[in-house]
Amino acid sequence: MSSRPDELGDDALVVAAQQGERQAFEILVERYKEKAYRIAYDFTRDREEAKDLSQEAFLQAFSHLKGFDRRSSFYTWFYRILVNLCLDYRRRKAKVSWESLEERVEKGEGFANPGPSPVEETMRGEISERIGAALATLPPKQRAVFLLKNHQGLSISEIAGVMKSAEGTIKVHLHRAVIALKQRLAELA
Amino acid sequence: MSQSNACKDFEQDLVLYHYGDCVGADKQRVESHIEGCDGCRQFLQELKAFLPATLAVDEPPASFWQDYSREMRVKLAAADEKPGWIRSLAALFRPWPVPALAAGAIIAISLTMTINKAPQAPSDPSYTDMASNADFFKSMDLLDSMDLLESVETQMQDTEKSDATAQNL
C-alpha cells in the first residue's frame, strides 16, 4: 500500500525532491505557503512584497535542496532561509518612510479588514499604524525574535535554531523587544 | 496606556511566562512572586492586553492563493532547467544592501570558502553543486553577522545624531 504523495511526511518529500521529483517540492510549497506568507507579511506588511519574498524563499530552498543534510527539519531549514530574506528586506527598507504606510492605512490597504464596524476598523487601522511604527524602530534581531515568537508562536529553542543563537540570547532579545514596544506604544498613546 | 513597573529581577521571566516559555522552578518562582506583587501582576495583565494586538493579520482571497501556487509551479519549473551555480552567480551581482564594510567581509568569507573548498574534491562529480551550496549556506550566516551590522548601523545613527547636534550648536 502506498500513501498519497500529499500525505507523505516532510522528510520523504525532501528525499523525493532531492532525487529530482519536482512535484514533491510543490507539495511542500502547498504545505508551508501560508505560514511562509504570514511571516513575510509580518516583516513587509505588504501583500505583493510578502508574496515575492516567500516565493523567493521557496525558490532558494529548491535550488539548494541537494545541500540540505536533513539534520534539522525542513521547516527549520526553510524558515532560516525565509527569515534571512526577510531581514535582508528589512535592511533594504531600513529607511522606510512610515508616511507611505500611513497613506496605505488611510486608503484601507495593507491591513486586514475583518468586517466589523467602520469605527472598529478605524481603531484597528490606527493601532496597526502605531504598532507598525513601533516595530520599525526595533533593532533587526530583536524584531525578528519578536515576530517569530509573538506572531509565529515558535518556541524559544526553535527560534534559537532558526537564528543560530543561544536560547539565553533569544530570551534577552525577546524581553528587550517587548519592553521597547510597550514603552513606545505607551508614548504614542 | 498606563505603565506599570515590574520588579526588574522578574521582568524577563514574566515575558517568558506570558508566552508559556517559563517552566519548572522558574515558573514556580514567578507564580509565587506575582501572588504577592501588584506591580508584576499588572505588568502581566498589560502584556496580555497589548501583545495580541500587535499582530498584523492579512487574509488574502482564494484567488491570491491560486495565483501563488500557479506562479510557484512556473518558477520552480524554470529553476529546474537552470543549473544552480548560474543562479548563485547571478545572486552575487545583485546590488548588496548592507553597509560596505560588512558586505566586503561577507564576500571575503565566501571567497575564502570557495578557495578552501577547491583542492578538496576535484574529482567529485557533485563538486560544482557543493561549491555553489557552500556559497549559499555561507550567505545564510548573514544572521550571524547581524550583530556586526547592528553595531555598524548604531554607529552610523550615532554619527548622524552627533552631526545633527553639531549643526544645532
Ligand SMILES: [Zn+2]
Ligand atoms: Zn514584582
